[in-house]
Amino acid sequence: MKHYVNFIHSKNIKKSTIYPHLKCDELEAEILRYMAEGLMSGNDEFNVLNLIGSVFGAKDVQLLMHLPKIKNLLELGWVVQTGFLSAGMSQIAMLELLNTSIALSPSFLKLLEDGALNLELPEISPYEDHLEYLKDQFLRIDLLQKLGYSFQKLSSASLSRTQYRLKLLEERILSRLKITKTPIQVQVLIKENSLNAKEEIIFFALLKEEYSGGDENLRDMNSLIDLVSEDEYERIKNRALLDEKSNLVEKNLVDYDEMLSPFGGINRTFFIPEEVLEKVMHPNRKKKKPKISLQSLVKEQEIFEILEPKASLDEVVLYPKTRETLQSLLKQVDSNVVARLKEWGIKEKNKGIDARIIFYGPAGTGKTITALGIAKSLKKPVISFDCSKILSMYVGESEKNVRKIFDGYKEIAKKLKNNPILLLDEADQFLSVRVSSGGGAEKMHNQMQNIFLEQIEKFEGILIATTNLLETIDSAFSRRFNYKIEFKKPSIDQRIMLWEKYLPKNAKYAKSETIKTLSLALAEYSLSGGQISLVIKNTAYKVAARENPVFQREDFVEEIKKEQSGSFDGEKNLGFKS
Structure with a gap:
C-alpha cells in the first residue's frame, strides 16, 4: 500500500508516485486525496456540496466554481456516482451534480494499490507487415x-x-x-x-x-x-x-x-x-485469373444457346410411365451411383456422369421443358443446339460443322467444373435412316450422319436429343442411346391440370366461368401442352386489347380451332417403348 500512503502524505501532491497517471490538475488531485484519506475513517461516500466545501473552504456561489472539477473526475473515471442519472456524462448539467453523492472508482483504488495503470505500450517501431x-x-x-x-x-x-x-x-x-x-x-x-x-x-x-x-x-x-x-x-x-x-x-x-x-x-x-x-x-498473392463463365464460352462458340431451367421435374405434367422412367434415369446418373459403378469396375474411374438420351413424341408434349427439369434436378446448366438449322447455317460444310458442335461442347466442358447438358433439339435429320441412292445430296447427308454417329459413340457427359418423327430412325442410332423416353399427348386429366396451371390467375372471367369450369370444358379438346400454352397466350393478347378485358369461353374455343386447323401435328403416337 506504499502508493496509497505516498499519495495521502505527500507534501507536494504533484510529486506523488501516481500523479503522472491521473491526467488531471493539482486541485482535482486534492479532491481525490481528501476522498482517499476518508477511507481510513470509514467514509467512502461523499456529498459533492459538502466535499467541495471541505476541500476548498468554499461557500455559496464559490462552490459552483469547483463543479467542473468534479465532472472532469467523473469523466476520467476516478470517481463514480453512487446515485443514478439517466443521461450520459456529456449530457449531465453541472447543477445536477451539486446534491449527488460520489465515491472513488475501482480503477482509482487499483491505481492506489499498484501505482500504475498498466497502459504502457511497446516502443514505436515500423510495422513489419x-x-x-x-x-x-x-x-x-x-x-x-x-x-x-x-x-x-x-x-x-x-x-x-x-x-x-x-x-x-x-x-x-x-x-x-x-x-x-x-x-x-x-x-x-x-x-x-x-x-x-x-x-x-x-x-x-x-x-x-x-x-x-x-x-x-x-x-x-x-x-x-x-x-x-x-x-x-x-x-x-x-x-x-x-x-x-x-x-x-x-x-x-x-x-x-x-x-x-x-x-x-x-x-x-x-x-x-x-x-x-x-x-x-493476401496483399502479395498474385491475382487469380478471372472465373470463366458459361456465358462467355458460349459467346465465343457462336453456335449454342444457354437455356435456363425454370421448372423442376415435379412441376412438369407427364404421363406416369414417363415420369417413372425419368425418376429411374435420375437415380442412375446420381453421383453416388456413379461412384459405386466405378468401385465395381463397371465404369471407368476417370469418367464423370454419362448419359445419352432420346426424348421422342409429338411437338408440344414437354420434351424440352423436361430436359430443363432434369438439368435443374442435377444442378447443371444446359446448352442447346437447334439441329434443324445445321444445313441452312452451313451449306457445303455440314460434315465439318457436325464435328464443330461436339468439339465446341468439349471445349466448354474442359473449362468448366460443372459440365453442361448438351441438348440437341429437333435432331430428326441426324437420326433418320441413311439412304442408299448415289446422289450427291444423299452422300453428303449420309456422311454427316456417319460423323454424328461417331461423335455420339465418343461423347462424354449428358446428351439429350429430341425428335418428333421416329418411324424412320436408323437402328444404329437407337443402339447408341442408352435411354429412350416416349412423350405422348396429354390425357384429358393431364389437359385439365395444364389448363388450370396456365390460365391467368389475376384475370377477369365471365360471371358464369371460373378457372376450374373453364379447364374442365377446354380439356375436351385434344391439344398438347405446348398448344394449350400457345392458345392461352394468343387469347390473352386478344382480350387485353379490349376496352372491357374479360375472358369468355368462346375466346379460347376460337383460338383452339385456329390452332387445330393450322396444326401439322398428327394424332398418332410414334416411337418405340422405353
Missing part, C-alpha cells in the same frame, strides 16, 4: 466497444481510463505508420476510397469479424453504429453510413444480406466482399 497493423486496429475496435458511446472527439482534458488508452493507441498507430516504408494494402485501400474516420472504424470492425470467424457479433447495423455514435441523435444520423447509397456500400467495400426478423421487419447482416478480403488478407 499488414498483420501487425491489423492487430493494433483490432485492439482499437476492442477499446471502442468498451467505451459504450465509442467514437468521441477526445481531448486531453476529458479522457476516461479507456479513452486515454484509446488515445495513446491511436497516436501510436499514426506514429508507426509514419515510419513504415512498405505500403500496407489496407491503408492504401482506405485512402483510395477516401474513407472518413467513422467509415474506417466500421470497415475495421467488419474486418475483425472476418478474422475472428464471426464470433464478435459485430455484423448487425446497431452494433456497428454504436461504435461510431456518442448519443441517440448520432445513432440515427450515422445509419446513413450503411445504407444503399453510402460510400462503403456503393464502393463495394461492404455488402449485406437481408433476413426477416421474428417481428416481421428486415435485419441486415454486413460483411466484407470476398474480393476485398483477398486484397487485405
Whole structure:
C-alpha cells in the first residue's frame, strides 16, 4: 500500500508516485486525496456540496466554481456516482451534480494499490507487415466497444481510463505508420476510397469479424453504429453510413444480406466482399485469373444457346410411365451411383456422369421443358443446339460443322467444373435412316450422319436429343442411346391440370366461368401442352386489347380451332417403348 500512503502524505501532491497517471490538475488531485484519506475513517461516500466545501473552504456561489472539477473526475473515471442519472456524462448539467453523492472508482483504488495503470505500450517501431497493423486496429475496435458511446472527439482534458488508452493507441498507430516504408494494402485501400474516420472504424470492425470467424457479433447495423455514435441523435444520423447509397456500400467495400426478423421487419447482416478480403488478407498473392463463365464460352462458340431451367421435374405434367422412367434415369446418373459403378469396375474411374438420351413424341408434349427439369434436378446448366438449322447455317460444310458442335461442347466442358447438358433439339435429320441412292445430296447427308454417329459413340457427359418423327430412325442410332423416353399427348386429366396451371390467375372471367369450369370444358379438346400454352397466350393478347378485358369461353374455343386447323401435328403416337 506504499502508493496509497505516498499519495495521502505527500507534501507536494504533484510529486506523488501516481500523479503522472491521473491526467488531471493539482486541485482535482486534492479532491481525490481528501476522498482517499476518508477511507481510513470509514467514509467512502461523499456529498459533492459538502466535499467541495471541505476541500476548498468554499461557500455559496464559490462552490459552483469547483463543479467542473468534479465532472472532469467523473469523466476520467476516478470517481463514480453512487446515485443514478439517466443521461450520459456529456449530457449531465453541472447543477445536477451539486446534491449527488460520489465515491472513488475501482480503477482509482487499483491505481492506489499498484501505482500504475498498466497502459504502457511497446516502443514505436515500423510495422513489419499488414498483420501487425491489423492487430493494433483490432485492439482499437476492442477499446471502442468498451467505451459504450465509442467514437468521441477526445481531448486531453476529458479522457476516461479507456479513452486515454484509446488515445495513446491511436497516436501510436499514426506514429508507426509514419515510419513504415512498405505500403500496407489496407491503408492504401482506405485512402483510395477516401474513407472518413467513422467509415474506417466500421470497415475495421467488419474486418475483425472476418478474422475472428464471426464470433464478435459485430455484423448487425446497431452494433456497428454504436461504435461510431456518442448519443441517440448520432445513432440515427450515422445509419446513413450503411445504407444503399453510402460510400462503403456503393464502393463495394461492404455488402449485406437481408433476413426477416421474428417481428416481421428486415435485419441486415454486413460483411466484407470476398474480393476485398483477398486484397487485405493476401496483399502479395498474385491475382487469380478471372472465373470463366458459361456465358462467355458460349459467346465465343457462336453456335449454342444457354437455356435456363425454370421448372423442376415435379412441376412438369407427364404421363406416369414417363415420369417413372425419368425418376429411374435420375437415380442412375446420381453421383453416388456413379461412384459405386466405378468401385465395381463397371465404369471407368476417370469418367464423370454419362448419359445419352432420346426424348421422342409429338411437338408440344414437354420434351424440352423436361430436359430443363432434369438439368435443374442435377444442378447443371444446359446448352442447346437447334439441329434443324445445321444445313441452312452451313451449306457445303455440314460434315465439318457436325464435328464443330461436339468439339465446341468439349471445349466448354474442359473449362468448366460443372459440365453442361448438351441438348440437341429437333435432331430428326441426324437420326433418320441413311439412304442408299448415289446422289450427291444423299452422300453428303449420309456422311454427316456417319460423323454424328461417331461423335455420339465418343461423347462424354449428358446428351439429350429430341425428335418428333421416329418411324424412320436408323437402328444404329437407337443402339447408341442408352435411354429412350416416349412423350405422348396429354390425357384429358393431364389437359385439365395444364389448363388450370396456365390460365391467368389475376384475370377477369365471365360471371358464369371460373378457372376450374373453364379447364374442365377446354380439356375436351385434344391439344398438347405446348398448344394449350400457345392458345392461352394468343387469347390473352386478344382480350387485353379490349376496352372491357374479360375472358369468355368462346375466346379460347376460337383460338383452339385456329390452332387445330393450322396444326401439322398428327394424332398418332410414334416411337418405340422405353
